[in-house]
Amino acid sequence: MLLISCPNCGSRDETEFHYGGQAHVPYPENPNELNDREWAEFLFYRDNTKGTFAERWLHSTGCRQWFNMLRDTVTYDIQAVYPMGTPRPATAAPNAAESGTASLAADSTTTGTAGPSIAAPSTSATSITATSTTQSGTTAPEGATK
Numbered sequence: 001m002l003l004i005s006c007p008n009c010g011s012r013d014e015t016e017f018h019y020g021g022q023a024h025v026p027y028p029e030n031p032n033e034l035n036d037r038e039w040a041e042f043l044f045y046r047d048n049t050k051g052t053f054a055e056r057w058l059h060s061t062g063c064r065q066w067f068n069m070l071r072d073t074v075t076y077d078i079q080a081v082y083p084m085g086t087p088r089p090a091t092a093a094p095n096a097a098e099s100g101t102a103s104l105a106a107d108s109t110t111t112g113t114a115g116p117s118i119a120a121p122s123t124s125a126t127s128i129t130a131t132s133t134t135q136s137g138t139t140a141p142e143g144a145t146k
């Protein structure tokens with residue numbers, strides 16, 4: 001369960017938000033000049049970053065506003081929340097290491113340790129059960145209501 005800090009509403013539960021994909025993917029200036037491959041890459045190809053990733057989020061059950069977030073895809077640490085249209089904030093160095101992580105043994109070790117640590121920050125067994133209940137709560141409203 002993530003606690004996401006909406007720039008307009010403050011900290012709210014993850015279930016109030018919708019993920020909107022990678023941030024900073026600009027619409028092509030001249031789409032008609034793109035060939036099929038370039039157009040397909042714009043439409044469908046996104047980075048699959050291990051580590052700090054800039055992504056878009058919508059506070060769908062709150063202020064209904066989009067914003068950007070820097071999140072670590074390994075640890076789920078939210079490093080920054082910033083408005084749409086503003087440049088990605090600078091982050092610490094780990095960015096340089098993350099592009100080559102797949103081939104490095106040390107980093108795959110890091111990944112191995114990161115897995116358990118994702119479960120660990122849930123702070124207690126109660127929040128784990130809370131997560132499982134809210135997940136079923138998350139899927140139910142999509143199919144049932146709205």
Ligand SMILES: [Zn+2]
Pocket residue numbers: 006007008009010059062063064065
């Ligand atoms: Zn909001």
